[in-house]
Amino acid sequence: MKIKDLTLMSILLTLLIICSKLTIQIGPIPLTLQTFCVIIIDFILKIKKSMIVFASYILMGIIGIPVFSSGGGFGYIFYPSFGFIIEFFLSCLITGLNISNKKIFLFLQELMGLLIIDIVGIIYMYFIMNYYLELDKSLSYIISVRLIPFLIKDIASVLISTIVYIKLIPAIKKDN
Numbered sequence: 312m313k314i315k316d317l318t319l320m321s322i323l324l325t326l327l328i329i330c331s332k333l334t335i336q337i338g339p340i341p342l343t344l345q346t347f348c349v350i351i352i353d354f355i356l357k358i359k360k361s362m363i364v365f366a367s368y369i370l371m372g373i374i375g376i377p378v379f380s381s382g383g384g385f386g387y388i389f390y391p392s393f394g395f396i397i398e399f400f401l402s403c404l405i406t407g408l409n410i411s412n413k414k415i416f417l418f419l420q421e422l423m424g425l426l427i428i429d430i431v432g433i434i435y436m437y438f439i440m441n442y443y444l445e446l447d448k449s450l451s452y453i454i455s456v457r458l459i460p461f462l463i464k465d466i467a468s469v470l471i472s473t474i475v476y477i478k479l480i481p482a483i484k485k486d487n
Contacts, residue, residue, distance in 0.1 A: 316360060323352045324364050328378045342461065343380050346428070347468040349399045350421050353406035354476045355483060361403035369396060389443055391457070394435020398428040414477060421469040429465070433458055 330344035406424030
């Protein structure tokens with residue numbers, strides 16, 4: 312990997328940490344700019360480099376560096392919202408693909424990445440809430456209270472990140 316790649320990855324990791332800290336707490340799920348940042352990282356770095364950034368982010372948080380919205384540490388894996396963080400790592404398998412630079416395909420690709428984040432995040436939340444925290448919450452309850460209120464913000468993040476990335480395409484192509 313080139314120094315330029317490592318520098319860009321470090322800058323985007325720092326941006327992800329900052330976006331994670333800009334938080335509005337709504338129930339147990341913090342409302343952050345993470346979704347926007349994750350999608351931008353996926354588009355700019357593509358799959359391999361995005362996975363390195365997200366693996367670094369997750370590892371930093373698990374070892375105790377307070378990079379997540381509510382801190383860090385090994386115990387964070389038992390937070391109901393941790394499944395969404397894990398999915399940042401896997402979402403780049405869809406969002407990081409270089410399918411097309413057409414606006415509609417970029418937007419649909421991002422929506423698919425968001426769908427992956429949300430599905431696995433909700434399933435993870437269901438298991439943590441029901442089997443670790445023993446709260447006895449139905450999947451429909453979790454979806455209605457812990458997912459639906461955030462969809463408008465997440466879809467707006469997808470739209471804005473598409474627009475931002477489209478504006479960045481000339482600079483990214485020029486740099487390569």
